[in-house]
Amino acid sequence: MIRFDDVHKSFGTNHVLRGVDLDVARGTSMVIIGGSGTGKSVALKCVLGLVTPDSGRITVDGSDDDRDAFLSRFGMLFQGGALFDSLPVWQNVAFRLMRNQSKDAARDIAIAKLRRVGLKPDVADRFPADLSGGMQKRVGLARAIAAEPEIIFFDEPTTGLDPIMAGVINDLIREIVTEMGATTITITHDMTSVRTIADNVAMLHDGRIQWTGPIADLDHSGDPYVDQFIHGRADGPIEAVR
Amino acid sequence: MTALTAPLAALGATVLAILATTGRITLFAADAVSHILRPPFYTRALLIQLVQIGWLSLPVVGLTALFTGGALALQIYAGGARFSAEEVVPSIVAIGMARELGPVLGGLMVAARVASSIAAEIGTMKVTEQIDALVTLSTNPMKYLTVPRILAATLAMPVLVGVGDAIGIMGGYLVGINRLDFNAAAYLRNTVDFLEFWDVGSGLVKGAVFGFLVALMGCYHGMNSGRGAEGVGAATKAAVVSASVLILAANYLLTELFFAA
Numbered sequence A: 001m002i003r004f005d006d007v008h009k010s011f012g013t014n015h016v017l018r019g020v021d022l023d024v025a026r027g028t029s030m031v032i033i034g035g036s037g038t039g040k041s042v043a044l045k046c047v048l049g050l051v052t053p054d055s056g057r058i059t060v061d062g063s064d065d066d067r068d069a070f071l072s073r074f075g076m077l078f079q080g081g082a083l084f085d086s087l088p089v090w091q092n093v094a095f096r097l098m099r100n101q102s103k104d105a106a107r108d109i110a111i112a113k114l115r116r117v118g119l120k121p122d123v124a125d126r127f128p129a130d131l132s133g134g135m136q137k138r139v140g141l142a143r144a145i146a147a148e149p150e151i152i153f154f155d156e157p158t159t160g161l162d163p164i165m166a167g168v169i170n171d172l173i174r175e176i177v178t179e180m181g182a183t184t185i186t187i188t189h190d191m192t193s194v195r196t197i198a199d200n201v202a203m204l205h206d207g208r209i210q211w212t213g214p215i216a217d218l219d220h221s222g223d224p225y226v227d228q229f230i231h232g233r234a235d236g237p238i239e240a241v242r
Numbered sequence B: 001m002t003a004l005t006a007p008l009a010a011l012g013a014t015v016l017a018i019l020a021t022t023g024r025i026t027l028f029a030a031d032a033v034s035h036i037l038r039p040p041f042y043t044r045a046l047l048i049q050l051v052q053i054g055w056l057s058l059p060v061v062g063l064t065a066l067f068t069g070g071a072l073a074l075q076i077y078a079g080g081a082r083f084s085a086e087e088v089v090p091s092i093v094a095i096g097m098a099r100e101l102g103p104v105l106g107g108l109m110v111a112a113r114v115a116s117s118i119a120a121e122i123g124t125m126k127v128t129e130q131i132d133a134l135v136t137l138s139t140n141p142m143k144y145l146t147v148p149r150i151l152a153a154t155l156a157m158p159v160l161v162g163v164g165d166a167i168g169i170m171g172g173y174l175v176g177i178n179r180l181d182f183n184a185a186a187y188l189r190n191t192v193d194f195l196e197f198w199d200v201g202s203g204l205v206k207g208a209v210f211g212f213l214v215a216l217m218g219c220y221h222g223m224n225s226g227r228g229a230e231g232v233g234a235a236t237k238a239a240v241v242s243a244s245v246l247i248l249a250a251n252y253l254l255t256e257l258f259f260a261a
């Protein structure tokens, strides 16, 4: 459903994406792993049109021209949360809902979504700046899923969360895929997340997809880069200084 | 040879950069204006900006006008005394405030207060990916952020200028009757008799133009802010400097347009 076709992107002399090819089927959960700074976040932003690829093509349902229609059934959790700090938490979560629902109905949904990410109703009226990093992340997650979109991107959903909360979030993302049939792409460095969330895994290295396959194959991929990465070894083909 | 051509090359590069920036700002302005008329409209955001930009700027604009009017009365009295024409003080204070000092000083104060805060706010939203988040929530940042600010500033600034004119004239009046021994009734009559509608009207039109420029510079530089705290700082500075310079340049052009013989 989401297809990357030889996507290239440079920032000045920094050649970040050097020909990414990737296919995400409808209703499946793709997890992208890869070293810090390899361009995982940039790849997602290319799909949204927030970053324009230098060359190559990204299609959603076979087309690449109707971005507004795509965005209307889309949700995203940003790596840094990206909450609107001028709005209270519940209005962040209900941002999209308030366009075609009454304030009270939108607020009720927002509070229900906050509960799903493990936040009590009393955070609803606080401002994002008053929350801890992990709480902000979860509010961002609640905002991403609030309108029950068909396509959701999660950029590092569990970084900054305690292990229990990370477990809750992993289960939630898995649930969204299996129960709501959403198509998701998740970026994570957390191997527990990878194993809980993924149907398929892709490893980005050196601007290309180094390896991709079903989660069951991850442990015997036969790819030295993947092996080094998932076991967190300092020595191997991936250099520690990049 | 390079020693000779280097300054020329630098000059050329600067001119090109200025032209490119002018082009980008013009496109940005055209885009913003085109969004003013197309739905969705964010009425609540507009009201908030009217309060932020208009209402909350009243104290600073009022104080500026008050002291300027007072100083103007003293200067015109001193100047007028050289030609035994002290009685021109009320009318010249009024004309000077309404045509020039009200809009220009009001515009500059609003530039300092509003262009900076718009650029810092939008710039911070840019670097913390809040603008990107707006896009993913099917909200056009141009409509949601830029249009309310530009509209609010363009509508509020003439009102601020009008209030500033009145307070400035009152500053001149207070100085006139307390320090320069004018008769209160005569001062007021002199002010009203000589002030024409277009003296005030031209100042209000200037105000609308300056308000537009202030918000435009704040939004443009905020939306194009560089990365990190340094980027936001640079955007804020650029917004205030460019808004101030544009106000003074536009003031000259408008004065030329309205009053040149």
Ligand SMILES: Nc1ncnc2c1ncn2[C@@H]1O[C@H](COP(=O)(O)OP(=O)(O)OP(=O)(O)O)[C@@H](O)[C@H]1O
Pocket (backbone or CB within 6 Å): A011, A014, A016, A035, A036, A037, A038, A039, A040, A041, A042, A043, A079
């Ligand atoms: N807007 C931008 N302008 C310039 N360079 C950028 C921009 N966005 C990203 N980059 C660069 O692109 C590279 C990849 O960044 P990206 O954020 O995609 O990394 P990442 O794989 O998500 O890393 P992490 O796991 O640390 O989040 C980095 O070198 C970064 O400096």
Ligand SMILES: [Mg+2]
Pocket (backbone or CB within 6 Å): A040, A041, A042, A079, A155
């Ligand atoms: Mg990232």
